[in-house]
Amino acid sequence: MEWPGADDLRAAADELAGRVPAALRPLARVAYNYRWTWQPGGPELFASLDPHRWEMCGQNPVRQLREADPELLARAAEDGALVARAEAAEALVRAEADRPPASGFTADRPIAFFCSEFGVHVSLPLYAGGLGVLAGDLLKQASDAALPMVGVGLFYRYGYFHQRADLSGLQHEFWVELDSRRMPVVRVTRDGRPVEIRTGLWGQPVRLQIWRADIGAVPLYLLDAEVAGNDPVQRWLTARLYDGNRTIRLGQYAMLGMGGVRALAELGIQPAAYHLNEGHAALAGLELAAREVAGGADFASAFAATRKRIVFTTHTPVPAGNESYTAEQVATGLPDLPARLGIEAPALLDLGRAHPGDSREGLGLTPLAIRSSRRTNGVSMRHGEVARQMWEGVAHTPIGAITNGVHLPTWMGPAFRELFERYLGAGWEARAADPALWEVVDRISDAELWTARNRARARLIGVARARSLTDRLRRGEPIEYVRAAASALHPARLTIGFARRLASYKRLGLLVHDPPRALKLLDEPNPLQLLFAGKAHPSDEAAKRIVQAMFMLKRAEHVAERVVFLEDYDLELAHELVAGCDLWVNLPRPPLEASGTSGMKSALNGGLQLSSLDGWWVEGYDRDNGWAVDGGEVADDVARDAHDAAELYRILEEEVVPQFYDRDADGIPRAWVARMRASLRTLGPRFCAARTLREYMTQVYRPA
Numbered sequence: 001m002e003w004p005g006a007d008d009l010r011a012a013a014d015e016l017a018g019r020v021p022a023a024l025r026p027l028a029r030v031a032y033n034y035r036w037t038w039q040p041g042g043p044e045l046f047a048s049l050d051p052h053r054w055e056m057c058g059q060n061p062v063r064q065l066r067e068a069d070p071e072l073l074a075r076a077a078e079d080g081a082l083v084a085r086a087e088a089a090e091a092l093v094r095a096e097a098d099r100p101p102a103s104g105f106t107a108d109r110p111i112a113f114f115c116s117e118f119g120v121h122v123s124l125p126l127y128a129g130g131l132g133v134l135a136g137d138l139l140k141q142a143s144d145a146a147l148p149m150v151g152v153g154l155f156y157r158y159g160y161f162h163q164r165a166d167l168s169g170l171q172h173e174f175w176v177e178l179d180s181r182r183m184p185v186v187r188v189t190r191d192g193r194p195v196e197i198r199t200g201l202w203g204q205p206v207r208l209q210i211w212r213a214d215i216g217a218v219p220l221y222l223l224d225a226e227v228a229g230n231d232p233v234q235r236w237l238t239a240r241l242y243d244g245n246r247t248i249r250l251g252q253y254a255m256l257g258m259g260g261v262r263a264l265a266e267l268g269i270q271p272a273a274y275h276l277n278e279g280h281a282a283l284a285g286l287e288l289a290a291r292e293v294a295g296g297a298d299f300a301s302a303f304a305a306t307r308k309r310i311v312f313t314t315h316t317p318v319p320a321g322n323e324s325y326t327a328e329q330v331a332t333g334l335p336d337l338p339a340r341l342g343i344e345a346p347a348l349l350d351l352g353r354a355h356p357g358d359s360r361e362g363l364g365l366t367p368l369a370i371r372s373s374r375r376t377n378g379v380s381m382r383h384g385e386v387a388r389q390m391w392e393g394v395a396h397t398p399i400g401a402i403t404n405g406v407h408l409p410t411w412m413g414p415a416f417r418e419l420f421e422r423y424l425g426a427g428w429e430a431r432a433a434d435p436a437l438w439e440v441v442d443r444i445s446d447a448e449l450w451t452a453r454n455r456a457r458a459r460l461i462g463v464a465r466a467r468s469l470t471d472r473l474r475r476g477e478p479i480e481y482v483r484a485a486a487s488a489l490h491p492a493r494l495t496i497g498f499a500r501r502l503a504s505y506k507r508l509g510l511l512v513h514d515p516p517r518a519l520k521l522l523d524e525p526n527p528l529q530l531l532f533a534g535k536a537h538p539s540d541e542a543a544k545r546i547v548q549a550m551f552m553l554k555r556a557e558h559v560a561e562r563v564v565f566l567e568d569y570d571l572e573l574a575h576e577l578v579a580g581c582d583l584w585v586n587l588p589r590p591p592l593e594a595s596g597t598s599g600m601k602s603a604l605n606g607g608l609q610l611s612s613l614d615g616w617w618v619e620g621y622d623r624d625n626g627w628a629v630d631g632g633e634v635a636d637d638v639a640r641d642a643h644d645a646a647e648l649y650r651i652l653e654e655e656v657v658p659q660f661y662d663r664d665a666d667g668i669p670r671a672w673v674a675r676m677r678a679s680l681r682t683l684g685p686r687f688c689a690a691r692t693l694r695e696y697m698t699q700v701y702r703p704a
């Protein structure tokens with residue numbers, strides 16, 4: 001099955017292929033499909049051309065090839081091994097495109113997966129955090145599973161912000177404009193002209209063009225308002241992910257939901273189901289219903305028919321993630337929507353109210369999405385329970401749970417991937433969801449597991465030294481503080497990671513809740529070192545202050561060498577951190593962490609978890625495979641934070657540090673390795689995207 005835009009992608013790839021020596025043409029075609037990112041050796045293939053330029057180009061292969069020095073390309077074309085690898089990479093993409101669809105699905109009736117963000121690769125910066133990375137992981141897994149799927153999102157011209165900290169630790173934000181001509185994306189055309197659709201907003205039509213990026217066999221369609229005929233405000237709709245202006249943001253959600261439905265119709269794509277991944281796309285349901293009404297149906301039957309085609313995943317109980325808009329904002333933004341649906345404005349608002357008829361309530365995207373869908377699920381068992389309570393009375397069928405999982409080929413780093421491949425043979429990743437497969441860890445010796453762990457950590461320490469050195473120089477830190485990071489992070493020391501969006505409920509601050517006790521953990525003879533990273537939402541002042549509070553400690557003894565804040569957390573840094581850290585810490589205030597996924601990535605790399613009992617860890621933790629901070633029943637937040645911080649320090653002091661440093665004659669920490677083994681065996685098969693997608697396929701996408 002060829003999705004619309006295939007010719008455009010071919011033309012762009014051929015054009016690039018025409019600029020490089022004949023032997024490298026396959027490489028140019030590989031560059032236009034993100035499949036290389038999860039092929040073993042894929043990133044290395046491009047990096048080997050010129051490692052320095054590869055980083056300068058932000059690991060974007062299209063830009064790298066476009067800007068490459070002809071002499072360098074000529075030399076690469078002589079490299080038989082490199083050419084053979086490029087040919088194999090291209091052959092793989094072709095072979096996968098020709099597979100029959102997964103059983104139970106038809107090639108021309110895809111699942112349309114709507115999301116406001118997609119985290120596919122660092123060179124396509126259309127994500128803010130876990131939601132987007134999960135969406136990217138599911139597209140990759142759908143490609144692996146030959147599930148017919150198309151992604152639908154927005155092409156934010158400035159992506160998400162970049163972060164710099166100043167000397168006081170205060171976050172500053174800046175945005176960089178993306179250059180689509182140097183990215184592996186193409187504008188979808190028909191008869192030589194860009195396909196354009198129109199979606200109403202603020203009483204006027206907004207024009208949208210459509211980009212396509214290929215994620216293996218899955219096309220990702222991205223709507224873009226940077227089009228002649230749109231005024232500057234309309235164009236701003238697809239400027240920044242999660243724009244701070246609420247009028248713009250509602251407009252963005254209208255473009256995603258309503259524009260997305262229109263775009264698929266215009267492209268001739270007929271989805272078997274629309275999957276709304278989080279409430280941002282909720283207006284898709286009303287757009288579908290409005291189209292039925294335009295065809296002569298009354299609203300009730302139109303909405304009932306629509307509901308059969310939509311499924312919804314809610315991703316967070318946090319209020320900021322469950323936005324609602326006032327009657328006035330809705331009337332201003334979508335003035336003609338009630339008429340298109342054949343209902344009055346209050347009836348429209350009622351569709352998005354937890355309590356229909358309560359005129360103080362606005363249009364909530366989550367209730368709207370729940371009512372528009374045949375089925376809703378949360379993203380862990382615990383979150384399913386929380387969502388059932390939260391939306392009692394709104395959901396017409398019980399809210400279910402499908403626990404998130406991460407795309408193994410994307411997130412398992414080379415040290416553990418190669419170790420598993422030695423035992424299981426090439427291609428083992430395809431069976432990642434089979435628990436029997438993971439029994440192999442019982443055959444892998446302690447020494448081998450420990451060697452893989454040491455290898456992974458050493459690589460991270462190299463990266464962290466280099467990055468923290470430049471971070472500190474750029475901030476203008478005193479030179480001795482700059483040098484401290486470069487020389488003192490130690491490749492054999494217990495390395496702890498904390499990296500994620502810095503939302504307040506994730507409680508980074510618990511780590512320094514009791515500064516003297518925290519500082520003692522950095523002390524000889526068995527010190528730990530802490531790497532932390534994350535962006536605060538630009539308007540979240542409280543979250544920004546937590547990072548500043550941690551910066552205040554930097555003059556304390558050992559902090560300069562053993563605590564490093566790595567700026568500008570993104571997919572690239574995430575790969576390094578989850579692969580290298582020995583212990584991954586997550587301290588959300590229950591029950592606000594719906595799932596959490598970075599810990600799953602760490603577990604695939606032999607990292608151990610120390611986490612609050614919330615989200616995925618409630619079902620992952622079994623006493624032997626990591627540690628849990630169990631807060632019990634503490635009502636108020638202040639008391640709970642104090643209790644959880646004390647418990648965190650106790651676990652670190654009494655269990656984590658001793659077990660890591662207690663070595664036998666061979667230098668192996670036996671108890672630690674036993675936990676690593678338990679962690680890999682119990683968590684590997686359950687928290688991978690292969691298991692998650694299989695559940696979506698069998699429980700959600702296939703109508704009963």
Ligand SMILES: *Cc1c(COP(=O)(O)O)cnc(C)c1O
Nearest residue numbers: 129130500570571574596597598
């Ligand atoms: C996995 C990931 C996240 C999600 O982290 P949580 O610990 O689940 O909050 C956020 N950002 C990036 C870049 C990620 O890769």
